[in-house]
Amino acid sequence: MAKIAVSLPRPLMWPLTLPTLPKNLFPVLLSLVLLGMVGAPLIVLAIASLRPPNALPFADAGWTLSNLRTVFLEADTYSLLHNTFVYAAGSLALALPLAFCLAWLVERTDLPGRHVLYTAMFVPMVIPPFAVAIGWIFLLNPNNGLLNNWIRDVLALDLMRGPFNIYSVWGMIFVTGLLSVPSMWLMFLPLFRNSDPRLEEAAATSGAGRLQTLVRVTVPLMAPGVLAVLVYFTVIYIEIFEIPLALGLTANYPVLSTKIFLLVNAEEIGEVAYAIAAAFGMMFVIIGVVLMGLYLFAVRLSARFAVVTGKGYRPGLVKLGAWKYVALGAIGAYFLLAVLLPFLILLWTSLLPFYRTPSLRALDLLTIANYTKIFQQREFLLALQNTVIVAAAAASVSMLLASLISWFVVRRPGWLSRSLAVLSFTPLAIPAVVLALAILLLYKGTPIQATLSILILAFATRYLAFTTRVMHAAQLQIEKSLEEAGLVAGARPITTFALINLRLLLPALVNGWVWVVAHAVRDFTIPLFMAFANTLMLANLIFLYVGAGRQGMYTAYMVVLIVMVVVIAFVARLRFGSQPGSAH
Amino acid sequence: MRYFTSRGGVALLLLVVVPLLVLVIPLTTARSASPGSYTALLAAAKEEGKIVVSGPNFDPDDVKVLEREFKKRFGFPVQVISDPGHVRELPARVAGGAKYDVINGSGITAGQIDELVGLQQVDWSIFPEEGFPGIMDNYADRSRPGIPCLLYFRFTWAFVYNTEMLSPKELPRRMEDLTDPKWKGRFVLSDLAVPLDMLALQWDYEEGKRRMVDLARRLKANNPILASGGSPGAVAKVIAGEASIAAAAFGSAMGPIDKGAPIALWPFKEPEVGATRAMQPGLSMNICTVKNAPHPNMAQLFTAWLSTQLPAEVAVNRGHFRPFREGDTSFIAKFYREHGITKDQFLTHVNEAQEKQRKDVYTEAAKIYAGLQK
Numbered sequence: 001m002a003k004i005a006v007s008l009p010r011p012l013m014w015p016l017t018l019p020t021l022p023k024n025l026f027p028v029l030l031s032l033v034l035l036g037m038v039g040a041p042l043i044v045l046a047i048a049s050l051r052p053p054n055a056l057p058f059a060d061a062g063w064t065l066s067n068l069r070t071v072f073l074e075a076d077t078y079s080l081l082h083n084t085f086v087y088a089a090g091s092l093a094l095a096l097p098l099a100f101c102l103a104w105l106v107e108r109t110d111l112p113g114r115h116v117l118y119t120a121m122f123v124p125m126v127i128p129p130f131a132v133a134i135g136w137i138f139l140l141n142p143n144n145g146l147l148n149n150w151i152r153d154v155l156a157l158d159l160m161r162g163p164f165n166i167y168s169v170w171g172m173i174f175v176t177g178l179l180s181v182p183s184m185w186l187m188f189l190p191l192f193r194n195s196d197p198r199l200e201e202a203a204a205t206s207g208a209g210r211l212q213t214l215v216r217v218t219v220p221l222m223a224p225g226v227l228a229v230l231v232y233f234t235v236i237y238i239e240i241f242e243i244p245l246a247l248g249l250t251a252n253y254p255v256l257s258t259k260i261f262l263l264v265n266a267e268e269i270g271e272v273a274y275a276i277a278a279a280f281g282m283m284f285v286i287i288g289v290v291l292m293g294l295y296l297f298a299v300r301l302s303a304r305f306a307v308v309t310g311k312g313y314r315p316g317l318v319k320l321g322a323w324k325y326v327a328l329g330a331i332g333a334y335f336l337l338a339v340l341l342p343f344l345i346l347l348w349t350s351l352l353p354f355y356r357t358p359s360l361r362a363l364d365l366l367t368i369a370n371y372t373k374i375f376q377q378r379e380f381l382l383a384l385q386n387t388v389i390v391a392a393a394a395a396s397v398s399m400l401l402a403s404l405i406s407w408f409v410v411r412r413p414g415w416l417s418r419s420l421a422v423l424s425f426t427p428l429a430i431p432a433v434v435l436a437l438a439i440l441l442l443y444k445g446t447p448i449q450a451t452l453s454i455l456i457l458a459f460a461t462r463y464l465a466f467t468t469r470v471m472h473a474a475q476l477q478i479e480k481s482l483e484e485a486g487l488v489a490g491a492r493p494i495t496t497f498a499l500i501n502l503r504l505l506l507p508a509l510v511n512g513w514v515w516v517v518a519h520a521v522r523d524f525t526i527p528l529f530m531a532f533a534n535t536l537m538l539a540n541l542i543f544l545y546v547g548a549g550r551q552g553m554y555t556a557y558m559v560v561l562i563v564m565v566v567v568i569a570f571v572a573r574l575r576f577g578s579q580p581g582s583a584h
Numbered sequence: 585m586r587y588f589t590s591r592g593g594v595a596l597l598l599l600v601v602v603p604l605l606v607l608v609i610p611l612t613t614a615r616s617a618s619p620g621s622y623t624a625l626l627a628a629a630k631e632e633g634k635i636v637v638s639g640p641n642f643d644p645d646d647v648k649v650l651e652r653e654f655k656k657r658f659g660f661p662v663q664v665i666s667d668p669g670h671v672r673e674l675p676a677r678v679a680g681g682a683k684y685d686v687i688n689g690s691g692i693t694a695g696q697i698d699e700l701v702g703l704q705q706v707d708w709s710i711f712p713e714e715g716f717p718g719i720m721d722n723y724a725d726r727s728r729p730g731i732p733c734l735l736y737f738r739f740t741w742a743f744v745y746n747t748e749m750l751s752p753k754e755l756p757r758r759m760e761d762l763t764d765p766k767w768k769g770r771f772v773l774s775d776l777a778v779p780l781d782m783l784a785l786q787w788d789y790e791e792g793k794r795r796m797v798d799l800a801r802r803l804k805a806n807n808p809i810l811a812s813g814g815s816p817g818a819v820a821k822v823i824a825g826e827a828s829i830a831a832a833a834f835g836s837a838m839g840p841i842d843k844g845a846p847i848a849l850w851p852f853k854e855p856e857v858g859a860t861r862a863m864q865p866g867l868s869m870n871i872c873t874v875k876n877a878p879h880p881n882m883a884q885l886f887t888a889w890l891s892t893q894l895p896a897e898v899a900v901n902r903g904h905f906r907p908f909r910e911g912d913t914s915f916i917a918k919f920y921r922e923h924g925i926t927k928d929q930f931l932t933h934v935n936e937a938q939e940k941q942r943k944d945v946y947t948e949a950a951k952i953y954a955g956l957q958k
Contacts, residue, residue: 056679144825249775249810254955262954353843355824377644440680450680529673533665540668545645549816
């Protein structure tokens with residue numbers, strides 16, 4: 001067969017001069033990195049679970065199975081597990097359809113303003129969950145909740161309390177579901193973006209209605225991706241604790257995370273039950289591994305569902321017609337409930353020395369003193385600088401690893417890539433407090449101890465599961481013929497990955513990066529354990545004021561933090577992100 | 585090189601270099617031991633110029649006040665670094681390499697810190713009484729014998745109520761009163777189950793635990809609002825009007841009252857059911873210098889200063905109150921006197937058995953509050 005000389009543009013020819021490396025070298029190296037990041041904390045988790053209740057993992061305190069017995073054999077645990085799964089199922093039932101529909105509206109319809117919506121969806125992500133919970137307590141507590149007062153007045157209800165009570169499992173599901181929508185939406189986006197609509201067009205041509213096409217074509221095509229989202233959020237809901245803490249205690253609806261919180265929130269030092277918290281972590285890991293098996297099954301189906309091909313295509317946009325007003329109304333309602341109302345309450349409180357129900361009389365108390373104080377604090381500048389550096393670096397590290405891992409998992413199925421998938425998912429199952437403790441202890445005495453690097457490592461590890469899920473979902477939708485074209489043209493695999501694959505995945509990369517930044521900025525657990533005086537983060541300052549009950553100050557800090565992350569998100573998206581409905 | 589391995593070289597080494605080292609090294613590491621006099625301590629502290637504190641969790645506003653007032657008092661500056669962690673994370677942070685100069689905590693906390701990293705034995709008598717009023721009383725009043733600390737402040741608990749929702753006539757007189765159906769859904773409890781743990785100390789271990797755990801169940805059955813984050817969270821809910829009353833640490837209300845919040849304080853007026861006298865639940869907190877502190881002299885000076893002259897602004901913000909002694913003219917002392925509360929109603933020193941009793945009661949009561957135990 002005659003050889004054809006191909007003249008390639010310069011970028012594609014780099015780095016042709018590199019020597020050929022063994023095929024599995026890179027995934028093996030990647031596995032070693034992951035083992036270091038994830039495996040070591042897992043080992044610490046296992047060791048911690050076998051120590052006496054209040055002992056640190058590496059203390060010379062003997063071994064015991066009592067913690068594992070407590071967790072796995074007590075009826076209490078399974079009662080809490082039942083409550084937890086009911087809470088999780090309810091939150092999924094609320095969030096999943098909302099997120100799916102929002103992703104569809106943004107990516108596949110002619111909804112007016114979807115370009116703005118595409119960026120605005122990052123806003124609900126950056127508000128700390130417990131801040132939203134606090135906001136909803138002000139709005140819907142049965143005694144003097146603002147909305148309850150208003151409803152009673154407007155409808156002339158003869159009630160001393162209610163009619164709504166945020167302190168209930170429904171309240172917990174409502175707030176959790178609302179707050180989960182942006183992250184779920186982010187994971188659904190690549191499914192729509194990279195899905196070839198010609199299959200749907202073919203169904204329409206054959207006479208199928210919109211609903212029939214949705215049910216028989218669109219949903220099955222996206223099934224593996226949707227399953228991945230379901231799996232991920234099930235584990236998230238098992239571990240989430242801010243909302244069960246704020247609402248569940250008074251609601252008398254304890255869940256597993258409430259128990260862990262109680263174990264690590266002892267009043268005295270030496271009473272913190274790291275060991276039992278770690279034993280619960282082992283339970284989470286087992287649940288995570290089972291769910292991971294389900295996820296891998298979904299990944300194996302991916303080859304049948306990959307639909308983005310090298311042939312040019314543009315996703316068609318569904319014309320909504322008059323339904324766009326319904327859609328816009330629903331979106332407006334979502335933002336009102338998830339963002340505007342809680343944010344306004346936070347803003348209101350930040351302008352007061354202490355919370356007062358909004359009224360004309362309370363206007364006299366408004367002041368910017370809290371903000372003035374913040375900007376005069378030297379600790380604020382240090383914390384701001386540290387927070388930006390840590391969040392940005394952690395996001396970059398996590399996204400880079402996630403991109404590489406997801407490529408191997410999808411493109412090179414086998415025992416090695418399955419190991420990578422399991423390892424990357426595992427941090428999700430480790431309670432944040434145990435992960436922070438493990439990393440802190442592992443790196444004691446090393447050069448990165450008490451530096452920003454250890455915080456970056458902790459956050460990159462913590463969010464690796466999400467970033468890998470985002471990149472998996474995106475990678476699933478890209479058919480390998482695009483990369484094969486690059487290889488045929490003479491590019492090395494690494495070149496193909498960098499110049500073809502990553503370019504296609506850039507929107508998912510940007511979205512994931514912004515998500516990690518938002519979550520790293522608003523996280524409390526890791527800074528509380530791992531930040532020292534010179535590595536102070538904004539979360540530490542917020543926590544100080546929360547602990548002191550100084551509502552004006554901590555809400556002011558939250559507002560500053562939210563504005564900061566929204567600006568970062570908008571800049572990142574405008575500069576590097578793509579717009580909805582555009583070609584890959 | 586050959587010279588130094590010759591006999592002459594070795595002699596030079598032994599006669600000159602070694603003595604020099606013996607003389608120089610103590611000078612360069614002079615920070616370690618107590619200088620032995622107040623004046624020497626001041627000079628050494630000035631040279632150190634920095635302090636790392638943990639446990640107090642001073643926020644940036646407090647730090648600013650502390651630095652300003654310290655400089656006013658002693659004539660030289662100090663940089664106060666308030667560790668961002670909470671005292672409950674202390675073992676993990678120390679195990680992870682953190683170093684502190686000054687710690688505060690209860691008697692049991694101080695004892696645990698002593699086991700963990702060691703507390704510095706200090707001769708507090710070198711501090712002149714005139715400049716550090718009551719320092720030796722604070723040493724005597726530390727909440728646990730054997731810890732080389734000073735009494736820092738006392739937490740006491742009281743009812744905190746919203747003055748726009750309740751009048752004094754309607755107020756409860758003991759915790760038991762909150763089990764009355766008229767309070768259903770209208771009162772706040774801290775998720776940490778205080779002050780039941782302290783009230784239990786009026787009886788022996790079994791009796792106190794039985795009574796207070798039973799009270800916890802009945803309080804929980806009356807639909808309280810549970811505040812996470814302890815007393816400040818509970819007080820915040822009363823200020824917000826979400827509930828009309830809470831049992832909270834006295835000091836948590838002081839900062840908001842100072843800023844005009846519509847709340848006021850009300851003591852425990854009557855004994856709990858089965859008790860012979862009304863008890864004002866309380867807890868003494870100590871302040872200690874850490875062994876092998878990075879800035880040992882500043883640590884001692886700062887500890888002595890905080891124990892005896894904590895700036896009022898910080899005391900109010902943090903709810904830190906001076907010890908309640910005869911002749912005490914502080915707000916808290918006046919408050920209790922007006923309500924006929926005497927010093928013997930405060931149980932501020934607890935022994936190890938009582939600490940265990942307290943811990944066991946709050947562990948079980950906290951589970952009941954969280955719905956993890958019936």
